[in-house]
Amino acid sequence: MNFVAPKYFQANDIISFLSEVEQAFSLKDQMQPKVLFDLSKIKQVNILGILLIYKFIDYTYNNHCFHKPEVKVNDYIEKQWTKYGFRDLIELYVSNKDVLDKGYKKLNVQIHNNFIIAPQPLLRNDNYSNEVLKSSFLPKIKEYYSFDERVVTMIFQCLSEVLLNFWEHAVEDTKSILVADGNKQMIEIACADTGNGIITTLGQANSSENYTKEDLIYNSVQKGITSKSMTDHMGYGLWILNQITHLTKGRLHLYSQGAYFQNEFGKEKIGTCGYWQGTIIYLSLPLKNPKTLSDIGVFKTDHELKNLKINWK
């Protein structure tokens, strides 16, 4: 059995990658022999591609899908693993060493011409993730983008919603991983897990409706749609990300359990795709004209919000 990663593995190539790997998610505890994961054809990969390769290895290892699989790499992909901080993590799997979370703890923010958030696990019961993000990563992002306060606000608003979403919805033992790559012109944020995806959680919350997968993934970016109604969840997180993507003419991709939503520079598309257990979020925003919550039209005209009595000094 061969799984071959595409030659060009950017955001637009995720659908073909998901078709290639979906079979693995039906092989839990199968210990399938003679498996080759071929990464040797990759000529170009972005941070999302790197993240998905890692999560695929992580899932298939932890779920005993394969027996002694072979991973074929080239120099390029090895360099990219190093660049994005994945090399040590992947080597833990290859060498069968301890693959507990400690592998993450030597990773840091890299800042040369661009900044990179090395992979961060988002674990609910581990203060480590939260503390490292707040004490180390966020101040460095703030400093890197200090030339424009609105850029910092936009990035932090998006990160707040992405983090909350994954922290709250991910299943504990299916580590959500956050990565980011940015320069002065744009930022890419990617987060993926292999837990209960949006399709399952929203489907359960709307079990009386006859929604298709495409309906459910589309609903996830609508205002006020949440899998946890009558809690503090409001269903605003993905909607806010999508609104900011529209305003900046950026890109937002969601993939979950055989369905996808894409906002490509203002044009929305939904459809079915290869199965991925869990959820993948990819956000790419240009920074030339940053937008924040205050720029979202519906909030400018909402009289009920304006009429709230709050004692601001």
Place this chain on the structure above:
Amino acid sequence: MKAIEFKKYGPIISDKKIGEELYKLIDDTLKNQDKVVIDLAEIISMATFCAKQIFGKLYISLTPELFFERIEFINVSDDIKLIIKIGIQNAIEETQN
């Protein structure tokens, strides 16, 4: 009057546990103080979930009048003001449904 600084939880508030902690801190303080000043200096963003969890809940439990009288906000950016309003508005709508 007592001031509660959020900055040690910042620069973003995006965690349910921290939201719970902050709600409890304000709620406990209000048991002994007439008024609380919430200082949001250095807070750049907050998940809308946390705004509802902290301020939406307080707005409902205190009533709008007492929320205005007993809670004062300082050093708040326009975006954080909006996030807090969204959280409160959503909590109000939920009680009406």
